[in-house]
Amino acid sequence: MKTALITGANRGIGLELAKQLQQKGHTIIATCRQSSPELEALNCQIETGVDVTNSDSILELAEKLEGQQIDLLINNAGFLQSMSLDSLDFDAMRMQYEINTLGPLRVTANLLPNLSQGSKVAIITSRMGSIEDGSGGQYGYRMSKSAVNMVGSSLAHDLKPKGIAVALLHPGYVRTDMTGGSGLINANESAKGLIQRIEELNMNNTGGFWHTDGTELPW
Numbered sequence: 001m002k003t004a005l006i007t008g009a010n011r012g013i014g015l016e017l018a019k020q021l022q023q024k025g026h027t028i029i030a031t032c033r034q035s036s037p038e039l040e041a042l043n044c045q046i047e048t049g050v051d052v053t054n055s056d057s058i059l060e061l062a063e064k065l066e067g068q069q070i071d072l073l074i075n076n077a078g079f080l081q082s083m084s085l086d087s088l089d090f091d092a093m094r095m096q097y098e099i100n101t102l103g104p105l106r107v108t109a110n111l112l113p114n115l116s117q118g119s120k121v122a123i124i125t126s127r128m129g130s131i132e133d134g135s136g137g138q139y140g141y142r143m144s145k146s147a148v149n150m151v152g153s154s155l156a157h158d159l160k161p162k163g164i165a166v167a168l169l170h171p172g173y174v175r176t177d178m179t180g181g182s183g184l185i186n187a188n189e190s191a192k193g194l195i196q197r198i199e200e201l202n203m204n205n206t207g208g209f210w211h212t213d214g215t216e217l218p219w
């Protein structure tokens with residue numbers, strides 16, 4: 001039985017990933033700042049108080065999980081604050097960088113002792129971080145997701161000798177709280193594709209950037 005750790009698992013895409021991976025027989029470690037009734041209903045291991053911007057909380061998580069093997073680490077927690085060129089908010093940009101960029105690096109680095117050959121790391125990024133695919137606006141969010149793409153690419157290089165593959169995954173335009181319920185697909189459809197992409201991830205395609213539908217995305 002494989003163990004999957006998912007950040008931001010109390011709602012949205014993270015919750016759906018936890019549900020579907022559990023249905024596939026994985027043992028779930030669901031981390032969140034605060035749990036939710038939907039997450040409690042899964043009866044899985046829930047680690048609350050896990051704020052990906054807070055090094056102490058991630059160190060505490062790593063201590064609690066000492067000796068526990070993680071086969072699949074999904075860095076899902078994320079934050080979007082809308083802004084245009086006319087409404088730049090530099091504090092909000094810093095916050096998005098903390099959560100969306102430094103968060104996955106902080107979590108992955110601290111949980112490295114739990115990963116071993118054959119483990120996989122997924123980072124839920126966004127095609128809004130693609131420079132080639134860019135269309136302006138959403139400064140803080142786009143910048144934070146471009147930067148996390150570099151985090152994932154560097155991790156793929158650095159973890160290759162350990163036999164740990166890394167994927168950067170765009171979940172699609174998904175109807176969640178983040179989008180105010182707008183979107184082209186539901187979280188269950190998104191999670192289904194994300195899990196397929198993770199299943200296809202291996203040491204030959206490590207470091208790739210894919211849409212949940214399997215399309216390879218431009219950087």
Ligand SMILES: NC(=O)c1ccc[n+]([C@@H]2O[C@H](COP(=O)([O-])OP(=O)(O)OC[C@H]3O[C@@H](n4cnc5c(N)ncnc54)[C@H](OP(=O)(O)O)[C@@H]3O)[C@@H](O)[C@H]2O)c1
Nearest residue numbers: 008011012013033051052076077078126173174176177178
């Ligand atoms: N929805 C889309 O269309 C879309 C598109 C592209 C990429 N994405 C990415 O997909 C991922 C999931 O998004 P979603 O749509 O499911 O969003 P969501 O419904 O807003 O959920 C965001 C999750 O991230 C958690 N989170 C936020 N800040 C955190 C922090 N500092 N520490 C720990 N957890 C934190 C939230 O926890 P709290 O409940 O504690 O706030 C929540 O669990 C994100 O990385 C997002 O950028 C989404």
